[in-house]
Structures are given as C-alpha cells and as structure tokens.
Amino acid sequence: MSVAAGAxxxxxPRRGVxxxxxxxxxxxxxxxxxxxxxxxxxAAGVLALLMRSELAQPGMQIVSTQGYxxxxxxxxxxxxxxxxxxxxxxxxxxxxxxxxxxxxLAAPRLALASWWMVIAGGLIMWMGFLTEQGAADVGWYAxxxxxxMPNSPSVGTDYWIVGVILAAxxxxxxxxxxxxxxxxxxxxxxxxxxxxVFAWTMIVSCLMVVTAFPALVVAMALLLWQRQLGHxxxxxxxxxxxxxxFWFFGHPVVYVVFFPFVGAVAEAIATFSxxxxxxxxxxxxxxxxxxxxxxxVWGHHMFTTDSVENRYFSLTSTALxxxxxxxxxxxLATMCRGRIRLDQPALLFALGFLVLFAxxxxxxxxxxxxxxxxxxxxxxxxxxxxxxxxxxGSVMGLFSAIYxxxxxxxxxLLRRSLGVxxxxxxxxxxxxxxxxMFFLGWNGMPRRVADYPPSSGWQPxxxxxxxxxxxxxxxxxxxxxxVAVSLRRRVPAGPNPWGAQTLEWATSSPPPRENFPxxxxxxxxxxxxxxxxxxxx
Amino acid sequence: MVDTRHExxxxxxxxxxxxxxxxxxxxxxxVGFAVRYRAGEEGAxxxxxxxxxxxxxxxxxxxxxxxxxxxxxxxxxxxEARVDGAARARASVLVDVTAAKWHWTFAYPGAGxxxxxxxxxxxxxxxxxxxAIGFRLASVxxxxxxWIPSRRFKRDATPGLPTRFTLVFPRTGTWPxxxxxxxxxxxxxxxxxxxxxxxxxAAFAAWLRSGGTTVAGAAA
Numbered sequence: 001m002s003v004a005a006g007a008x009x010x011x012x013p014r015r016g017v018x019x020x021x022x023x024x025x026x027x028x029x030x031x032x033x034x035x036x037x038x039x040x041x042x043a044a045g046v047l048a049l050l051m052r053s054e055l056a057q058p059g060m061q062i063v064s065t066q067g068y069x070x071x072x073x074x075x076x077x078x079x080x081x082x083x084x085x086x087x088x089x090x091x092x093x094x095x096x097x098x099x100x101x102x103x104x105l106a107a108p109r110l111a112l113a114s115w116w117m118v119i120a121g122g123l124i125m126w127m128g129f130l131t132e133q134g135a136a137d138v139g140w141y142a143x144x145x146x147x148x149m150p151n152s153p154s155v156g157t158d159y160w161i162v163g164v165i166l167a168a169x170x171x172x173x174x175x176x177x178x179x180x181x182x183x184x185x186x187x188x189x190x191x192x193x194x195x196x197v198f199a200w201t202m203i204v205s206c207l208m209v210v211t212a213f214p215a216l217v218v219a220m221a222l223l224l225w226q227r228q229l230g231h232x233x234x235x236x237x238x239x240x241x242x243x244x245x246f247w248f249f250g251h252p253v254v255y256v257v258f259f260p261f262v263g264a265v266a267e268a269i270a271t272f273s274x275x276x277x278x279x280x281x282x283x284x285x286x287x288x289x290x291x292x293x294x295x296x297v298w299g300h301h302m303f304t305t306d307s308v309e310n311r312y313f314s315l316t317s318t319a320l321x322x323x324x325x326x327x328x329x330x331x332l333a334t335m336c337r338g339r340i341r342l343d344q345p346a347l348l349f350a351l352g353f354l355v356l357f358a359x360x361x362x363x364x365x366x367x368x369x370x371x372x373x374x375x376x377x378x379x380x381x382x383x384x385x386x387x388x389x390x391x392x393g394s395v396m397g398l399f400s401a402i403y404x405x406x407x408x409x410x411x412x413l414l415r416r417s418l419g420v421x422x423x424x425x426x427x428x429x430x431x432x433x434x435x436x437m438f439f440l441g442w443n444g445m446p447r448r449v450a451d452y453p454p455s456s457g458w459q460p461x462x463x464x465x466x467x468x469x470x471x472x473x474x475x476x477x478x479x480x481x482x483v484a485v486s487l488r489r490r491v492p493a494g495p496n497p498w499g500a501q502t503l504e505w506a507t508s509s510p511p512p513r514e515n516f517p518x519x520x521x522x523x524x525x526x527x528x529x530x531x532x533x534x535x536x537x
Numbered sequence: 538m539v540d541t542r543h544e545x546x547x548x549x550x551x552x553x554x555x556x557x558x559x560x561x562x563x564x565x566x567x568v569g570f571a572v573r574y575r576a577g578e579e580g581a582x583x584x585x586x587x588x589x590x591x592x593x594x595x596x597x598x599x600x601x602x603x604x605x606x607x608x609x610x611x612x613x614x615x616x617e618a619r620v621d622g623a624a625r626a627r628a629s630v631l632v633d634v635t636a637a638k639w640h641w642t643f644a645y646p647g648a649g650x651x652x653x654x655x656x657x658x659x660x661x662x663x664x665x666x667x668x669a670i671g672f673r674l675a676s677v678x679x680x681x682x683x684w685i686p687s688r689r690f691k692r693d694a695t696p697g698l699p700t701r702f703t704l705v706f707p708r709t710g711t712w713p714x715x716x717x718x719x720x721x722x723x724x725x726x727x728x729x730x731x732x733x734x735x736x737x738x739a740a741f742a743a744w745l746r747s748g749g750t751t752v753a754g755a756a757a
Binding site for chain 1: 570572590680682684722
C-alpha cells in the first residue's frame with residue numbers, strides 16, 4: 001500500500017549538516033524543526049529567568065529598565081513565534097503522515113523552506129541584541145503608536161518585525177503542507193472520521209493558522225511600512241485598527257499552540273488507559289466548534305478600550321466553556337474503567353495537563369467577563385492566567401508528547417525514573433512560579449513592569465515566583481540529562497513499546513524512509529492497532 | 538450611584554467559587570480514576586472497558602454546560618449593564634485626565650486647577666468622597682491605561698480617542714501609589730503612578746475655591 005503514495009522512488013537521505021538542512025523526508029524535517037523550536041524554548045526560558053531574578057526584589061539589580069523591556073519582548077515573541085507555533089507544526093510534520101499511513105508529506109520542499117524561515121526569522125529577531133540600541137522593546141503585541149518610529153526608534157524593532165513576518169509565513173506554509181497531506185495522502189480505508197485524534201487536532205490548528213496568521217503578516221508588514229514611510233496607522237482609529245488586526249491573529253494563536261497538545265494528551269491517555277479515546281465524534285465536533293469560536297473572540301483583549309462591543313465578545317468567549325467541557329468529559333471518560341499505567345511520564349504529564357489547564361481555563365472564563373476584566377487585565381493576574389494555559393496546558397502537553405513519541409522517533413527509551421522526577425519538579429515549579437501572580441495582579445501589580453515600589457508589599461510573592469522559576473529551570477536540566485543519558489546508553493524501544501493504537505506504531509522505530517515498507521494493517525476505526533488486539537482477544 | 542468595587546466583588550464572588558469547584562472536581566476525578574483504575578503489576582487487573590461513546594449522556598452534559606454558560610452570561614451582562622451604565626452616568630465633579638510619557642495630569646475644569654505630575658514626582662488625584670466623579674481620559678502620545686486597583690476599574694487612554702467614565706470613591710483617605718498605568722508605554726512605564734486622596738465634599742469644595750492651594754484633606 002505504501003507504493004500507492006507515488007510511482008517515483010523517494011530520494012535517499014543525505015548525510016551531514018548539509019544533508020540535514022536539505023532534508024525533504026518529513027521525519028528528518030519534523031525532527032529538525034522540533035529541535036530548532038526547542039532550542040528557542042530554552043533561550044526564551046533563560047530570558048524568563050533573568051526577568052524573574054530581577055523582580056525578586058525592588059530596585060534594579062541585574063538589568064537596566066531598557067534591558068528588562070527587551071527581555072519581556074523577546075521572551076513572549078520567542079515563545080509564541082519561534083517555539084510554540086513551530087514546535088506544534090513540527091509535531092504535525094513528523095507524525096501526521098505516519099498516523100494516516102502516508103509515505104511522505106505533501107509539498108516537502110515548501111516545508112523545508114519554512115524550517116529555514118523559522119531559523120532565519122529567529123536569528124534576525126535575536127540579532128537585535130547585537131545592535132547598539134538593543135533588541136525590540138515594544139512587547140510581543142507591539143501596540144501602535146508605541147511601536148512607531150518616534151517612540152521606538154531602535155533598529156532592533158525593525159529586525160523583530162522582519163523576524164515575526166518570516167515565522168508567520170513559515171507557519172502558514174507548514175499548515176498548508178499538513179492540511180494537504182491529510183486531504184490528499186490518506187491511506188486506503190483512512191476516512192476523515194477514522195483519523196487519529198491527534199491528526200484531528202492538527203487539522204483544527206492548521207485551519208486556524210491559515211485563517212488567522214495572514215492578519216498578523218498584514219499587521220506586521222503595515223507596521224514596517226508605518227515605521228519607514230508612515231501614512232498607515234495615522235488615522236485617529238489607527239491604534240484600534242492595529243489591535244483588531246493583531247488580536248484577530250493573537251487569540252487564535254493560543255489555540256494553535258494548544259490543540260496539537262490536546263491531541264497528544266488524548267493519545268497518551270487512551271494509550272496508557274488501554275482503551276480507545278472516548279466520544280470520538282463529539283470530540284471532533286467540539287474541536288471544530290472551538291476553532292470556529294476562536295475566530296470570533298479577539299475583542300476580549302480590548303474590553304478596556306471602550307471601542308468594541310464588549311457583550312458580543314464576552315458571549316463568544318464564555319461559550320468556549322462548552323467545547324472545552326466536552327474535551328474534559330472525553331478525557332475523564334477514557335480514564336474511567338480503563339487499565340491505567342500510572343508510572344509512565346507521558347501519562348503523568350497528560351494528567352498534569354488536565355488539572356493545570358483547568359486553572360488556566362476557568363480563570364479564562366473569569367476574564368471573559370468584562371466587569372471582572374476591567375480590574376485584572378494587563379495585571380499579573382493575566383500573566384498567571386495565560387501561563388496556566390500555555391505552560392500548564394501547552395508545555396505539559398508537549399512533554400507528554402515527547403515521552404509518548406520519543407521511542408518512535410529515536411528507537412530508544414527515555415529513562416522512566418528521570419521522567420517522573422522531571423514531572424514532579426515541573427508541577428511544583430510551575431505552581432510556585434505562576435500561582436502567586438494571581439494575587440499580585442489582584443492586588444494591583446501591572447504586567448511588564450521592570451520594578452515595583454518597596455512599599456507595595458509585593459516582594460514576598462515575587463520571591464516565591466522567582467524561586468519557582470529556578471525550579472522549572474532545574475526540571476529542564478533533569479529532562480536534558482534524561483535525553484543525554486538515553487541517547488548515550490541506548491535501550492531499544494521496538495516498534496510499539498506502549499501498546500499504542502495508531503498506525504505510526506505499526507512500523508519500526510524509527511520508521512524507514514518510506515514509512516511503511518510492509519502492508520498496512522486494515523483501518524476500520526481511529527484506533528486500528530487496538531482493533532486488531534481486540535479481535536485477537 | 539454604582540460602586541465598581543462592590544459590583545466586582547459580588548461578581549467575582551460568584552465566578553471564583555465556581556472556578557475553584559471545577560478545578561477541584563477535575564483534580565478529584567483525575568486522581569480518583571488514576572488510583573481506582575490503576576493497572577496492577579505486569580498489567581494485571583480487569584480488562585479495560587470497550588465502551589467508546591455515550592451520546593445521550595454527552596448530549597445532556599452539553600446542555601448542562603450551555604446552561605452554566607448562559608447563567609454566567611446573565612450575571613455578567615447584569616453587572617456589565619450597571620458598571621458601564623454608571624460609567625456613562627452624569628457626574629457631579631469633572632476631572633480631565635491626561636496621560637503622557639510618563640506622568641499623569643489632572644485638571645479640574647471651571648476651577649482652573651491643574652495638578653501636573655512629572656517623571657520625578659507623582660501627582661495626586663483629589664476627589665470628594667461619595668460623589669459621582671466623571672473622568673475624561675485622553676493620551677497625548679502612546680496608549681496608556683488608567684487603573685485604580687482599589688476601585689477595581691481601568692480604562693485605556695488611547696491617543697486620538699478620548700473616553701469618559703464615572704467612578705465613586707466611598708471612603709475618605711489617602712492612597713499613595715493608588716493609581717497606575719497598566720498598559721506598557723515604554724521606558725518608565727512602571728513609574729507612571731499617582732496618589733489618590735479622597736476628601737470630604739466640604740473640604741473638596743474649599744480646595745476648589747482656593748484654586749488647589751490648600752492642602753487638600755487637611756480639613757477632612
């Protein structure tokens with residue numbers, strides 16, 4: 001069946017750095033993009049550590065105010081544009097062809113160019129640190145007119161815009177590749193309603209990228225024009241126009257970097273509960289509803305502007321609790337009456353995701369209410385809220401994905417006990433870091449402040465948050481140690497060490513160039529390998 | 538007159554227990570299922586269930602979720618109508634607030650008083666207690682945001698788009714750093730603060746008559 005993917009033989013991979021940088025095999029490409037994005041994650045994490053260390057006490061100790069502004073701008077931008085979006089796409093590039101029984105990714109050269117664009121965009125953005133005036137200092141959403149030339153004349157801001165445009169174009173191209181792969185290259189028998197749940201989460205993510213990210217490209221291109229030539233955001237409505245363009249992208253992006261990890265968590269829970277994912281059709285429907293709603297909630301970032309219809313955006317934002325609740329129902333129903341292998345890091349991170357994201361989700365409903373948002377928006381409460389969604393959600397889900405698919409990608413096993421340590425350090429560290437921020441924001445600490453008055457009484461909670469940040473750093477060191485040990489002293493994984501349910505586990509680990517040299521097992525549902533086991537039982 | 542803090546506290550007092558309850562429920566179910574259905578050694582134990590869907594239960598659950606969303610929205614819209622309605626209400630005292638990098642200016646039209654802050658000195662917003670204070674907010678350069686945490690209210694100051702709102706300060710007193718800019722506006726954003734002094738209406742009237750020269754609140 002693998003032959004059906006194309007009459008032409010697939011090119012053999014070349015060795016060396018140049019070979020890697022020219023790879024058109026979706027697995028090499030996906031892995032390369034993944035490592036690139038993860039490196040940006042660590043780099044942005046270092047910036048966060050510097051910020052947390054600076055905020056541990058009143059007064060400026062480590063960086064200047066200007067330096068601090070560059071830190072939070074590059075932290076947020078790197079996390080969104082260079083880490084979260086590319087790593088979600090990387091997971092899709094690697095896994096989607098395998099999950100749908102395809103031999104390749106559609107338009108692999110476009111995907112390869114996208115990887116280069118992420119690298120180039122990241123380097124250009126960070127090159128700002130080497131310039132005389134420093135890197136961009138306008139915040140990751142770069143509101144006009146603060147980001148206009150008279151207010152932010154640094155060339156680092158122009159670099160930043162170019163970097164964002166490159167990364168956004170890369171995300172659009174990668175999404176197009178993944179969508180085309182799913183539409184055109186599914187194996188015989190793999191209907192749309194037999195796609196694995198992870199593949200479905202990639203579909204909704206990619207749909208959001210191709211509809212929302214063009215608005216970012218336009219907003220940024222116009223911003224560059226405004227800075228260099230003017231006459232764009234100069235009407236009285238200019239600052240609000242920019243916000244509409246930006247948040248039309250800026251809200252969907254948080255779901256773009258969230259859903260693929262919902263899919264990973266779903267696969268981990270199903271696999272380690274020994275059951276198929278519960279409520280597949282309602283789940284798919286809820287994903288599509290979620291994605292559709294996500295395109296209509298952007299104005300909740302603008303409740304305090306007095307320029308949007310607050311009730312409309314409150315309605316759409318609060319409605320999100322319905323599809324989100326369906327996803328929780330399905331996760332818990334899958335666990336219920338399963339046979340749960342609780343000692344596996346992939347499952348632990350998945351369960352951590354469920355609990356921590358619940359905090360981010362419910363506080364999201366809280367700030368979806370305009371009278372409540374009037375107080376806590378642009379405060380540390382918001383910082384706490386979105387880190388519970390992006391760290392408690394996306395990053396916990398990412399590590400669930402890493403522990404789940406590591407054996408498939410590398411052919412080796414990660415050390416289980418180090419993984420459990422990694423999990424508990426992460427959980428404790430992230431709660432210490434972000435929970436105090438709810439109180440800080442409620443008590444009046446605005447976000448994006450380089451310092452605070454000693455009389456504010458905010459220091460104790462800031463110390464706790466800073467200590468937590470260092471604990472997160474320690475947890476990442478444990479993870480990196482696990483990777484190093486596991487790659488040096490290899491424990492072979494075999495094709496399907498977890499008894500997983502989807503097609504990528506029906507081939508060797510790592511899969512060969514053509515993915516499936518042997519005939520595929522029959523595909524009669526979204527869990528074809530589980531079907532075979534249940535028939536044999 | 539609507540007290541924004543009172544409205545906020547009541548609505549938050551509804552939302553937060555529900556949020557905490559949901560998080561607790563998820564925690565209990567996740568831990569409970571993980572322990573209850575934990576596999577024994579070598580994967581021993583009952584075979585996992587093969588049930589893959591429960592459309593009727595899930596449909597009822599969706600209806601329940603929709604009811605929760607509708608209930609929250611009803612409460613939110615009710616409070617929003619009061620808070621935003623009050624923000625548009627007529628005021629007995631008018632204050633023109635101008636935000637600029639990186640200080641606030643408060644002008645009291647009619648009385649000819651202008652309290653101007655500078656990068657080095659925080660200005661003081663002086664208002665009478667228990668009166669509806671109308672604020673006209675504008676920015677001369679970038680976007681700032683006028684936030685008084687103790688009033689549980691903020692509003693963006695967008696250049697070219699002046700807005701107005703009404704707040705009530707029920708108690709007299711002085712709050713150093715009682716107001717701040719909450720929209721990142723550049724280098725000295727974190728220092729863009731002001732003090733809030735709420736005085737008795739008679740003392741405020743005297744302060745206005747004196748052209749802002751008496752120490753406001755000294756008589757309060």
